[in-house]
Every structure is written in structure tokens, then in C-alpha cells.
Amino acid sequence: MGKIVFLAIIAVLCWVLFKGLGKKSSKPPKGDAGASGDRTGLAEQMVKCHRCGVLMPESESMMLDGNVSCHDPAHCLHRA
Numbered sequence: 001m002g003k004i005v006f007l008a009i010i011a012v013l014c015w016v017l018f019k020g021l022g023k024k025s026s027k028p029p030k031g032d033a034g035a036s037g038d039r040t041g042l043a044e045q046m047v048k049c050h051r052c053g054v055l056m057p058e059s060e061s062m063m064l065d066g067n068v069s070c071h072d073p074a075h076c077l078h079r080a
Contacts, residue, residue, distance in 0.1 A: 052076050 044057045050067040054076075061068050070076040 049076065 044059060046055045047058050047061050047068045048055050049061070049070045051069055054070065056070070060071050062071050063069070
């Protein structure tokens with residue numbers, strides 16, 4: 001009976017140890033990401049298509065005749 005209790009205690013301690021290590025590794029690194037130029041994890045500016053009004057990240061848009069448009073005009077909701 002003593003061995004079972006001892007093994008149960010060891011199992012609980014291992015579980016707590018691994019749960020604690022998992023939380024530490026999932027935290028984002030501290031520091032100002034903008035100062036180093038690293039944009040990972042930062043929100044991207046949203047722009048609105050002048051043809052169909054869909055909001056999209058700036059990287060998924062294109063300039064068409066001086067206006068922001070969907071990257072693929074064939075799939076634009078307006079389809080003029």
C-alpha cells in the first residue's frame with residue numbers, strides 16, 4: 001500500500017512539473033518588438049476595398065488606379 005501512495009505522489013509531482021514548464025515556454029518573449037523591427041505577433045493594418053467594401057490586411061490588398069482593391073480583382077465581391 002505504501003508503494004502505491006509513493007508512486008501516486010511521484011506521478012502528481014511529475015504532472016505539476018511538466019504543466020509548469022509548458023506554461024513558461026508558451027509565453028511570448030519580453031521586450032519591445034517594434035524597436036527591433038520584428039513584426040511577429042503585431043496586428044497588421046486593415047484596409048477597405050474601394051470596390052466591394054471588404055476589410056482585409058494590407059498585405060492582401062493591391063493598389064488599382066490609386067485606390068485600394070482586393071488582391072485578385074476576379075474574386076472581388078463587386079465584380080464590376
